[in-house]
Amino acid sequence: MPVLKYEQTTKKIAKLIKEGYGQGEGKDYRPFIDTIRVSSRGRVSRIKGYSGRVHHFLSDSETRLFYIYEFAGKEDIREHYPLLEGMEEIIPNLDEELLKRLVNQKTGEPLILTTTFLITEKDEKGELRYFARSVKDYRQLENKQVIERYEIMKKYWEGRGVDYGIITNKEIPLMVAKNIEFIHPFFHLEEYGIGDEMQVFLKNRLVNMIGNSETRQINEILSMFDSEFNIEQGTGIAIYKHLLSRKILSVNMNEAISFNQPCNSVQILTKAEVGDNASNYKYVNQI
Structure with missing residues (x-):
């Protein structure tokens, strides 16, 4: 689920931000979406990572990709990272159809998009670099709304100089x-x-x-x-x-x-x- 949709209001979003959701790094990071507050169509998981922090996932595909990233030795794995800071910079560049994906069409309240993973890793010189990945079932890539949300996320991460891509369940090595x-x-x-x-x-x-x-x-x-x-x-x-x-x-x-x-x-x-x-x-x- 790349978008937090449950009864989302400006007041509730402000409360989550004040409580530290979607903020921090390493063991201090709090995912913007967790399995306690949000229901999912997929199988939810809470996994204790190597750092000791409990990670929250809403599908088997998210969980499996987490295992692979952690075993690969990534410096930090932040799941369900919200597109908040700097979002105002890309809004003027979005057309009417994309702007609709940032607003609940029934209530007029804002929607906060989240990217499944923001990964920190070290390059060959020991310097930190970042990349972001969204995880989705391959069949959902035919959904227009899903594609439009990912288009917004791509613009967001490109504006921040972060490599972004979509990973489907077919691309995750199951074994x-x-x-x-x-x-x-x-x-x-x-x-x-x-x-x-x-x-x-x-x-x-x-x-x-x-x-x-x-x-x-x-x-x-x-x-x-x-x-x-x-x-x-x-x-x-x-x-x-x-x-x-x-x-x-x-x-x-x-x-x-x-x-x-x-x-x-x-x-x-x-x-x-x-x-x-x-x-x-x-x-x-x-x-």
């Missing part, structure tokens, strides 16, 4: 997103009661076991790992997922993650290799 969803909750091991010192020890041991096991299956090594340290069954799986989410270990993310794979199908990454790991989840830098 990659599902794999990231599978390992995403294990980014922070301390949430599973494993302290920092123990984490270092256990992670190093599991990496060594996998690296020295060649054709033995992953599930066999994880079972041996739990038995060796007499720890709760499943701890090895949690640490393995953590190592994947942290890109200490790497597998082909374009195929379903399997514990039946041989250990020699898992790559142990050096710090230098982590930056080149994009080959394991192709398309990420094109969407």
